[in-house]
Amino acid sequence: MFQDFKLVDDRPVAIQVKEYVKRLIIKGALQADQKLPSTRELSGLLKVSRNTVIAAYEGLEDDGYTYAIPGKGSYVATMVTRLAEDNGDSVGSSAWQIDWKARMNEYAGSAVELDMMKQGIRAQKGTISFTSIAPDEQLFDLGDVKRAFMDRMAIEGQVLLNYGYAKGYKPLIDYLMRYMENKGVDISGKDMLITSGFTEGFDIVLSALRPYGRRGAAICENPTHHTAIKNLKLQGFEITGIPMERDGIDVEQLEKELQKQTNHFDLAYLTPSYHNPTGIVMSAAKRSAVVKLMMRYQIPVIEDGFNEELRYSGAHIAPIIATAGQGNGVIYIGSFSKVLFPGLRVGWVLADRALINNLESIKRARTIHTSTIDQSILYQYLLNGNFDKYVKKARTEYKRKYELTKACCEAYLPETQLSGDGGLHLFLTFPSKIDTHELLEACTAQGVIFTPGDRFFIQEGEGTNTLRLGFSRVTDENIVQGIQIIGEQVRDLLKGQR
Numbered sequence: 001m002f003q004d005f006k007l008v009d010d011r012p013v014a015i016q017v018k019e020y021v022k023r024l025i026i027k028g029a030l031q032a033d034q035k036l037p038s039t040r041e042l043s044g045l046l047k048v049s050r051n052t053v054i055a056a057y058e059g060l061e062d063d064g065y066t067y068a069i070p071g072k073g074s075y076v077a078t079m080v081t082r083l084a085e086d087n088g089d090s091v092g093s094s095a096w097q098i099d100w101k102a103r104m105n106e107y108a109g110s111a112v113e114l115d116m117m118k119q120g121i122r123a124q125k126g127t128i129s130f131t132s133i134a135p136d137e138q139l140f141d142l143g144d145v146k147r148a149f150m151d152r153m154a155i156e157g158q159v160l161l162n163y164g165y166a167k168g169y170k171p172l173i174d175y176l177m178r179y180m181e182n183k184g185v186d187i188s189g190k191d192m193l194i195t196s197g198f199t200e201g202f203d204i205v206l207s208a209l210r211p212y213g214r215r216g217a218a219i220c221e222n223p224t225h226h227t228a229i230k231n232l233k234l235q236g237f238e239i240t241g242i243p244m245e246r247d248g249i250d251v252e253q254l255e256k257e258l259q260k261q262t263n264h265f266d267l268a269y270l271t272p273s274y275h276n277p278t279g280i281v282m283s284a285a286k287r288s289a290v291v292k293l294m295m296r297y298q299i300p301v302i303e304d305g306f307n308e309e310l311r312y313s314g315a316h317i318a319p320i321i322a323t324a325g326q327g328n329g330v331i332y333i334g335s336f337s338k339v340l341f342p343g344l345r346v347g348w349v350l351a352d353r354a355l356i357n358n359l360e361s362i363k364r365a366r367t368i369h370t371s372t373i374d375q376s377i378l379y380q381y382l383l384n385g386n387f388d389k390y391v392k393k394a395r396t397e398y399k400r401k402y403e404l405t406k407a408c409c410e411a412y413l414p415e416t417q418l419s420g421d422g423g424l425h426l427f428l429t430f431p432s433k434i435d436t437h438e439l440l441e442a443c444t445a446q447g448v449i450f451t452p453g454d455r456f457f458i459q460e461g462e463g464t465n466t467l468r469l470g471f472s473r474v475t476d477e478n479i480v481q482g483i484q485i486i487g488e489q490v491r492d493l494l495k496g497q498r
Contacts, residue, residue: 001029002037002045013048017056020046025065025076032078036066107234114230116455128482130450133276133424133470134342139394141386145341148380156376164372166364167356168194168348172379176348179382180332183308184322191356193363196345196370198304199227201333204362205302205349206235209267219257220269221249223456223463225276225304228269237266241458246419248272248282251289258297267300272320274307277456277468278427279420287323294329305334307423309391312399321350328352336378338424339394340387344374398424398472405471405479412487415494424472427453429465433497434490436467442489448482 005020007013024030036042039057043050057074060066066074153160167173173192181187195201210216215236220228222241232239240257243250249270258265270290272282282290294301303320321330328351335347349359363369381387405426409418413428420426430436436452443449453466471479 002042005046007048014052014055014059017042017046017048017052018059021056021060022063022065025079030076032076034076035072036074036076038073110234111230114233116226116230124447126447127444128448128474128478128485130448130469130471130474130482132473133338133468134473135339135394135424136397136473139390139397140341141390144384144386144390145377145381148384148386149377151384152376152380160372160376162372164369164375166369167360168192168370169372169375169379171383172346172375173348175379175382176334177350180321180334180350184318185332185350186322186326187350188326189328189353190350191353193349193351193356193359194370194375195333195347195349195363196367197337197342197347198306198333198335199231199347200345200367200370201335201347201349202228202302202304203231203235204359204366205331205333205351206231206237206267208355208358208362209300210235210237211266216266217261217264218267218269219254219265219299220458221271221275222458223277223453223466224269224458225271225306226455228304229456229458232269239458240265244275244278244280246280248275248280248286249290251286251293254290255293258293258299262297265297265299267302268294269302269304270320271304271306273305273317274310274421274423276304276306276423277425277451277453279423279425281317281421284317284323287317287320291320291323291327291330295324295327298329301330303330303332305332307338308334309336309339310395310398310423312395312402312422328355331355339391341378344378346370346374346378401471401474401476401479402426404476405469405483408480408483409469412483413490415490425468425470428467428469429453430467430490431494432465434465434493436465439467439486439489439493442493443486446485446489448485450486 001024005017007016021030021036030036036057037045039050039053043053046053057066057068061068061074065077065079067077068074172194177187177192193201193204195204215238217240218232218237219240219242221244223244224241229239240261242254242257270282272287274281290301301320305319308319319332321332324330331349331351333347333349337347349356351359399422402420402422406418406420409416409426409428415431417429418426419429430439436454440450440452451468451470452464453468454461454463456468457463469483474482
């Protein structure tokens with residue numbers, strides 16, 4: 001005994017000794033009321049200092065694993081390791097087995113079926129992966145983030161470590177309200193809820209707008225963000241998709257659908273800027289037309305402020321919520337996750353004050369509040385003036401990668417149609433006879449993967465000739481090599497179909 005103890009470098013030695021002895025007790029190698037070696041003896045056996053063993057024994061006693069008898073030493077406490085025997089029948093852990101799959105409800109089952117991460121391809125080492133549209137962590141300015149953390153902790157660290165408010169960290173709310181006002185939003189009559197990223201905000205809003213007694217009905221662009229499709233379906237909404245044109249949603253088709261199904265839709269979900277997956281920016285004229293249509297039919301709009309900061313060319317276009325003026329029919333959900341530190345799970349919902357009042361109570365019931373430390377670090381980082389500097393650097397780098405990716409697609413994939421005005425990805429549409437799942441299989445064998453586009457369409461069987469190409473975390477060399485490989489596999493597939 002005590003011969004298999006091994007130290008690791010990254011943890012305090014006393015904690016390692018404590019946990020080692022604890023494991024021996026739990027496994028039964030040390031029995032109840034058995035005397036432990038003296039501190040001097042164990043320090044020699046484990047080759048650690050005696051003070052380390054003393055600290056470990058104190059920790060074991062604090063945790064209830066040992067007890068001390070003054071003048072005699074430390075002893076193993078009695079542990080309850082199994083359920084008591086009843087009428088001679090041993091009731092152990094192996095007797096209590098539940099079939100959890102059979103217990104899962106429709107919501108849980110659907111969550112697994114719609115989980116794109118579980119259904120996706122796991123990239124092998126060395127694979128060129130175009131699947132991610134997360135920011136490139138090499139651009140993160142760690143020094144400024146550390147400084148923001150230390151600044152805020154020095155000001156109110158003890159407060160930040162306690163419970164926060166369901167609505168959010170007030171300094172951050174005030175900052176983001178000004179930030180949205182600078183985007184042209186009329187904030188009179190509006191309020192804000194801080195959430196753990198876009199997805200939680202979207203889910204909370206859907207749970208508040210979901211009708212009782214029937215399935216909900218939503219209208220959105222087609223294709224659209226897979227996470228939005230997933231959450232709409234999980235919340236019981238039937239989805240009607242409206243095709244995209246080069247400058248955004250097909251407004252004529254949208255109007256026809258609204259006329260055909262008057263008073264049918266409970267909400268619309270739209271991503272007007274750097275739309276996921278197409279990358280299209282909705283024109284100012286179409287934003288105005290959409291607002292007028294939704295106002296006429298009294299349909300609330302959930303606006304996804306996806307990637308608005310990653311504009312590479314052209315003039316800034318105000319979000320739909322700004323176009324709506326003093327109207328309260330738009331619910332704006334924003335985050336910096338695709339631009340700035342997705343590890344800080346912070347997003348926000350900007351909407352009518354009465355709606356935010358209800359969403360705040362839903363948030364409190366679910367998660368109490370978003371991490372106050374995360375909110376405060378983001379606030380201090382923004383307050384210190386780092387955001388504009390970082391976005392300028394990120395925009396320059398992503399624009400360069402965007403132009404390289406676009407040029408490679410034009411050179412090596414001439415048979416495709418490209419869309420994407422900025423952001424972190426391009427959307428490719430191939431001739432109808434190309435199945436991008438078949439293409440993915442061929443490319444995977446050559447060490448390249450991407451996201452098939454049908455995952456972003458509303459109905460099964462749509463978009464089977466499309467794919468999304470994320471370039472944000474791919475090196476220049478791999479962008480060129482990867483797109484060359486995709487092009488070669490496309491040509492092979494087309495040859496095979498002749």
